[in-house]
Amino acid sequence: MDLAIKDLVKLDDRVEAHLDGLRVAGEPGWELCKEALGNEEAGEVFAASVMAFESGIEARIQAVLDAVTAKPELARGMVSALGWLSFEQASPHIHRFLGSQVHLHRQIGLAGCVVQRADPGKILSQAVGSRNLPLRARALKAVGELGRKDLLKAVKDNLLAEDDQVRYWAAWSGVLLGELAAIPILQRLVEREEPLREQACAMALRCMSVEQGQAWLKTLVSAPNTLRLAVQAAGVMGDPANIPWLIRQMENPTVTRVAGESFTFITGIDLAYDDLDTDKPDGFETGPTEDPEDENVAMDADEDLPWPDPRLIEKWWEIHRLELDIPRSSLRGWPLLPRSLRN
Helix, strand or coil: CHHHHHHHHHHHHHHHHHHHHHHCCHHHHHHHHHHHHCCCHHHHHHHHHHCCCCCCCCHHHHHHHHHHHCHHHHHHHHHHHHHHHHHHHHHHHHHHHCCCCCHHHHHHHHHHHHCCCCCCCCHHHCCCCCCCCHHHHHHHHHHHHCCCCHHHHHHHHHHCCCCCCHHHHHHHHHHCCHHHHHHHHHHHHHHCCCHHHHHHHHHCCCCCCCHHHHHHHHHHHHHHCCCCHHHHHHHHHHHHHHHHHHHHHCCCCCCCHHHHHHHHHHCCCCCCCCCCCEEECCCCCCCCCCCCCCCCCCCCCCCCCCCEEEEEEHHHHHHHHHCCCCCCCCEEEEEEEEHHHHH
């Protein structure tokens, strides 16, 4: 864990070094950022937002807002910039967005509060009742992120909303705030193949008992379109009783890597470090191909995961499973208790 934290610090330092180069460059640095906004990528929006917010120059901020308004999904880059800045630097911009009459700006303001862990107070109470559905959905998500139990009634009122995003974030925040009636809502979203089904599945499982989770896992395994989710669910549950089944799934090239990841989630074993991985199978292709006729341009979701060797892992598990003494509900071999989770 310490090594992973050090790696993240190194990445942070690299990002800050690049930003510092843009700061030193002055106006030419900003012009590079402004030009890069045309790429319509969140990373470029992040860099331009940091430069614009730090300068306080209205024309720069507006240039970034224009790019985000044209493609609202880029707003996450602007939110990340608000999180990168100190609270003192970010606060004036957050308050400006919260006070805007533009719904997208208010969404950015709420997300900026969350990333800075600053409670927006009454503004959040008003936003959860907004007629603008994207704003209401973002506000409902913030309720859970900020632990606003005083808004649980508003969350419950939206559990059966017609809009999928509103209903999902109401259920997501509901379970975080202890509303068990929200769990079936998440389960139905998973089984209906909603875009956020992986997050919904993980959140629902984390609020179930092991027995409830195992019963739902059987349902996911039996459905033809939820095998990948079932493999992920086994890792989220953290029950070592599922490891023999996970090892069998490692024989299936389509889910082998995510099965290895779930094995790591339960045991804490690094497959590559412990030489329990192997090479990609010959002829196996995933993600975009070089064929111009191929309409599938989705990236390989498991690209950065090692390929597990099921035979080596099965032998390793037979030798070490008793000495590990993994609890029935675990994360990386540790019990799901406050002390071990902080560690």
